Amino acid sequence: MRRGWRWCVAVGAVAVLGAGCTGGDDEGRFRVGAADVGDPYVPGAGNGGYDVAHYALKVRYEPPGRRLTGQATVTATATTGLSRFHLDLAGLTVDRVRVDGAPAKHRRDGNELVVTPAHGLPAGKRFTVEVAYGGVPQPLPSGELGDGGFHATGDGAIALGQPESASTWYPVNDHPSDKATYEIEVTVPDGLAALSNGVPKGQSSRDGWTTWRWSEGSPTASYLTTLVIGNYRVSTGTHAGKPLVTAVAATLPANGPAATALARTGEIADYLASLFGPYPFDAYGGIAVADERIRYALETQTRPVYGPGFFRGDRPNTEVVAHELAHQWFGDSVSLARWSDIWLNEGFATYAEWLWNEHDGGRAVAQVFADRYAATDWTKPSVDPGRAALFGDAVYQRGALAVHALRRAVGDEVFFRILRGWLAERRDGTVTTADFVSHAERVAGRPLRPLFDAWLVGATAPALP
Ligand code: ARG
Numbered sequence: 091m092r093r094g095w096r097w098c099v100a101v102g103a104v105a106v107l108g109a110g111c112t113g114g115d116d117e118g119r120f121r122v123g124a125a126d127v128g129d130p131y132v133p134g135a136g137n138g139g140y141d142v143a144h145y146a147l148k149v150r151y152e153p154p155g156r157r158l159t160g161q162a163t164v165t166a167t168a169t170t171g172l173s174r175f176h177l178d179l180a181g182l183t184v185d186r187v188r189v190d191g192a193p194a195k196h197r198r199d200g201n202e203l204v205v206t207p208a209h210g211l212p213a214g215k216r217f218t219v220e221v222a223y224g225g226v227p228q229p230l231p232s233g234e235l236g237d238g239g240f241h242a243t244g245d246g247a248i249a250l251g252q253p254e255s256a257s258t259w260y261p262v263n264d265h266p267s268d269k270a271t272y273e274i275e276v277t278v279p280d281g282l283a284a285l286s287n288g289v290p291k292g293q294s295s296r297d298g299w300t301t302w303r304w305s306e307g308s309p310t311a312s313y314l315t316t317l318v319i320g321n322y323r324v325s326t327g328t329h330a331g332k333p334l335v336t337a338v339a340a341t342l343p344a345n346g347p348a349a350t351a352l353a354r355t356g357e358i359a360d361y362l363a364s365l366f367g368p369y370p371f372d373a374y375g376g377i378a379v380a381d382e383r384i385r386y387a388l389e390t391q392t393r394p395v396y397g398p399g400f401f402r403g404d405r406p407n408t409e410v411v412a413h414e415l416a417h418q419w420f421g422d423s424v425s426l427a428r429w430s431d432i433w434l435n436e437g438f439a440t441y442a443e444w445l446w447n448e449h450d451g452g453r454a455v456a457q458v459f460a461d462r463y464a465a466t467d468w469t470k471p472s473v474d475p476g477r478a479a480l481f482g483d484a485v486y487q488r489g490a491l492a493v494h495a496l497r498r499a500v501g502d503e504v505f506f507r508i509l510r511g512w513l514a515e516r517r518d519g520t521v522t523t524a525d526f527v528s529h530a531e532r533v534a535g536r537p538l539r540p541l542f543d544a545w546l547v548g549a550t551a552p553a554l555p
């Protein structure tokens with residue numbers, strides 16, 4: 091889903107282009123859609139020439155054989171005349187592809203699925219791609235960032251990972267710049283839970299298999315989709331009139347720290363809404379997994395996934411819950427156009443931890459700020475930190491310091507007005523650092539670029555505002 095493009099009208103096989111169209115297809119000429127979006131942090135990720143609006147996924151998973159069978163229906167609009175286009179799909183075997191109901195040629199090229207429809211797709215045309223596929227999914231080795239993607243577990247599976255994971259279980263335009271809505275149906279052996287994003291749409295059982303249905307009606311970046319299958323204690327309720335689904339791995343203690351922390355999801359989301367504006371989605375939740383390979387938490391849309399490391403001993407760690415819930419605003423609702431701006435996600439989510447902690451009786455924000463300021467290595471930039479440092483201190487801690495520096499510079503009233511305006515105006519969109527700086531300047535009515543430069547990328551400790 092991309093904004094700012096309304097005037098492309100397809101007439102027969104000829105695309106009529108108007109203002110706002112990008113990419114030139116004229117007189118029925120078609121070209122090959124790009125094999126990636128050109129984000130240097132994730133070579134090969136995403137594709138060009140179309141914009142996905144919706145994914146309808148039906149997957150079946152058999153834990154003993156680790157086999158996944160899937161049918162994906164991708165609804166997209168061509169943004170240029172297309173003779174051929176790519177989807178990202180890692181491993182797995184494609185049995186059949188149809189475009190608008192007609193059989194299409196397809197081949198694999200590494201982690202790309204290359205589709206040649208029977209007829210070219212004119213710019214502006216909405217089309218559907220149906221892919222029948224299957225196999226034994228594997229994680230994507232991401233080098234220094236750890237594996238993302240599909241992990242088979244003893245009792246099921248966990249598909250999770252940033253910056254990439256979706257292509258290990260469905261064909262996808264795998265980059266946050268192309269958000270889409272989702273309907274996900276997961277069929278698993280009776281007795282296992284199958285959790286995913288959004289609103290629960292019920293379950294039905296037949297012949298020893300149970301199908302769990304999920305619907306996410308807000309645009310979602312592909313790395314924010316998840317699939318968690320296994321033995322879980324699932325609790326389904328409502329919060330503020332919306333469904334709230336939490337799940338805790340059955341091997342974790344029933345009333346242990348994970349369950350206790352996740353039980354505060356609604357309360358923490360309400361606190362964040364009091365600062366940031368209304369919760370942006372139609373459902374709430376969280377999933378605590380027990381698999382030790384998941385060494386992080388991830389802000390999967392409406393239902394973050396928490397690795398077991400956050401809930402050791404007996405301390406219910408609510409900071410991580412505040413962090414992942416803050417991402418629902420910063421990262422999920424307002425998303426990155428490119429990975430080099432990841433501080434826009436992590437700086438704000440880390441700052442939200444500080445705010446929650448202070449609110450919950452922990453350390454004062456000013457104290458955390460002073461400590462982090464003293465501990466920061468200013469030679470490392472928050473913006474464009476390099477792929478290996480996507481999850482480093484320069485992104486999380488220095489990013490949060492920059493957020494607090496802005497607050498000190500403009501005062502509380504203007505600061506929270508900047509945040510709420512940003513989240514409301516950019517809701518469901520994708521953004522860059524420059525967008526945030528101009529927004530802040532507009533609301534504050536004064537230049538702020540020097541402040542952001544100093545706090546985000548300057549090589550020496552900035553003066554305190
Ligand atoms: N965005 C996640 C968070 O801060 C972190 C994901 C870390 N991923 C990783 N491969 N280490 O909540």
Ligand code: ZN
Pocket residue numbers: 413417435436439
């Ligand atoms: Zn984060």
